[in-house]
Amino acid sequence: MANGRTKKKTEVMDNETAIAGRRSWTPVPAPGLGEVPVIEVSGEPFDLEDPRFPEALEDRALASGGYPYKEKLDKTVYARELEALQIELVKAQRHVANAGLRVIALFEGRDAAGKGGTIGAIRQYMNPRSARIVALPRPTEAERGQWYFQRYVDQFPTRGEFVLFDRSWYNRAGVEQVMGFCTPEEYRHFLKATKEFEDMLVKDGIILLKYWIDIGREMQLKRFHDRRHDPLKIWKLSPMDVKALTMFDDYTAARDRMLRETHMKSSPWIIARANDKRRARLDVIRHLLGRIDYPDKDARAIGTIDAQILGSGPKFLGLGKG
Template sequence: MKSESAAILSGDMEAIRIKVDGVERQFDIDDPKLPDWIKKKALKSDGYPYDKKLDWDEYEETLEELQVELVKLQAWMQKTGGRALMLFEGCDAAGKGGVIKAIRQNMNPRAARNVALPKPSSTEQGQWYYQRYVAQFPTAGEFVTFDRSWYNRAGVEPVMGFCTPEQHEHFLEQTPHFERLIRDDGIHFFKFWLSIGQEMQLKRFHDRRHSLLRSWKFSPIDVEGMTKWDDYMRARDIMLERTHSPHAPWIVVRSNDKRRARLEVIRHILQSLPYDGRDVKIIGKADPKIIGEGLAFAKGRKG
């Protein structure tokens, strides 16, 4: 029997065949029972370094302490007129929205906003590619997060055929120069790539499909995306290689455990900015198993 949440969605979906670790598998996302081959491998997929999620009580206590520091950071930004801009990218279901929510949860929403732009309008399609994003940049004292960004042109657009190869190449050439302008203008600029394993993505898609509260997050394009995992990974590698720079480095966060990922992202932000009253003991040290820089870290290599 299909779950009630699955019935809410328009129509049943056929089982798909996908390649996982070189093995072709059949996955019926409408089946409420998660396959054992996904369940057993999800957390450890893509070489994730921990066997268990971070303890919930430890997570809650640490998150609250770090959120207090974020409130201090925001007060400092409003006092000094500082501007912060951070992009969150990653495969579908990597946890971008949850990280952003954890960051902004106790900040003043008047000066901390999130940007999640829809598909470009016909007018926007005729503009400079970066133009609609620049319009959302922070003003003095403002803290802005982007749930996906101009990096759509480095991931979903080339994989799904929404841009030409020439547009993709032009983007890769121009973006490091564009991002240098952001830094040179004094904006505190961060780029986060949330990395998950393929089996974890499948588990999270399955969870969404069968949730009464989150089924709206699942769409037919997610089904198509599941069959293009290798294409997305190739696009990711090209993106990290071509757009990682000293002035705008990619911070890669292994996110099979959302709790650890959220804490490490917040720690990195707090460690990077010299705000008044910063408590370095509370912030703690980064976990080098979870957070690092660039393509080498994303592929599990050192250095």
């Protein structure tokens, strides 16, 4: 039987689901998004402005992108397992502080993949004095004139700190390249320089963890639609997201090249299939805990990683490189 805290978490999630369902039928103004195109996905029209999400796309959302499960993880199971893992995270953070370790975990993925929620689940009960979330805005004019990595280095951990990057220097390999915010030469230089940069960090003793949070096409559209029609989530939707509606394949090509060229033994990419956010969050935390040796680690509480949900490198997505 779930304890009181687990029951409370489950009740909160049930309530949030019910509220979101009611909001989906309430008109929500969305100023500043610009012209929103109607697109076609697998033969089905999709209009972000229509408060009704297409039933055919809803039916395919969870399975999109080759997702292996037909149902999401049960909420009660998720709440129970998450609580056990968060207790382990508190232990791990205490050891990082006592041992003077430095940990960087960066999270990349398509818009609406679930990066922020995963980071939030990790950070929720950690001591905020030594566990920071970094989500940098677009670079200033001064920053655009600096060494590309400089503004990220400024946010790196000192001894005893966790730093969780909600997007990172890999912006250059994704949105900057796809949207034309960098030159082809800057892009090629980045792919080469980042290998040397990360190798230097690891050799200096930093624990560097790189997570790509992956979702399918229909699931991304569903989450965009949820944001568009929920007054508490509308701020998450930007003109860039709207523009990305027609550029899914371009982002896929950028993702594939990035993973192939920057997956290294010293700093591998860890891929999490995240059509079900619950399973993805749990396995990302399990992996993170596995990279830190700390006293009183409870292997039973941590459990085992689902090999269908989380794996290493582009080969996990069928891209051919291990």
